[in-house]
Amino acid sequence: MNIAYWIVAALLAVVYLFAGGRKVAQSQEQLQPMMGWVDRVPMPYVRAIGVLEILGAAGLILPPLTGIAPWLAIAAAIGLFLIQVGGIVLHLSRGEARLIGINIVLLVAAAAAIWLGTTWL
Numbered sequence: 373m374n375i376a377y378w379i380v381a382a383l384l385a386v387v388y389l390f391a392g393g394r395k396v397a398q399s400q401e402q403l404q405p406m407m408g409w410v411d412r413v414p415m416p417y418v419r420a421i422g423v424l425e426i427l428g429a430a431g432l433i434l435p436p437l438t439g440i441a442p443w444l445a446i447a448a449a450i451g452l453f454l455i456q457v458g459g460i461v462l463h464l465s466r467g468e469a470r471l472i473g474i475n476i477v478l479l480v481a482a483a484a485a486i487w488l489g490t491t492w493l
Contacts, residue, residue: 377436377488381445384481385429388452392429395422409462421455428452432485442489449485456482 394403395418403410403418410418431448435441456479463472 374492377485377492380481380485380488381432381436381449384449384452384478384485385432387478388425388429392422392425395419396426408468409466412466413462424451424455428455436489446486446489449482449489453479453482453486 394406400410400415400418407418428448428451431444431451433445435444435448456475459475460472460479463469463475
């Protein structure tokens with residue numbers, strides 16, 4: 373379980389550091405081609421989502437790595453799970469059901485991190 377958690381957590385952390393970093397650092401025009409929904413959501417919310425994704429990525433890795441409050445990794449995975457639920461709802465509300473594949477993959481990976489975290493941490 374230990375190795376499985378680290379694989380899932382590392383993959384999620386890389387994805388969320390990349391996506392969250394883009395949301396925090398790039399303008400609406402730069403994000404538009406990859407994330408069409410940014411035209412519908414105010415940029416302060418987009419930036420907040422990016423910050424939450426970066427914090428979630430750190431929360432998956434740092435607490436178990438340091439041994440300080442490892443339960444925070446489970447909380448981070450739950451938070452990332454909820455971000456994907458919100459992403460799915462947003463895509464469906466925009467009539468973009470064909471775009472939720474990556475959201476579902478990340479949702480399942482976050483659920484796996486939650487389960488692995490509760491059995492291992």
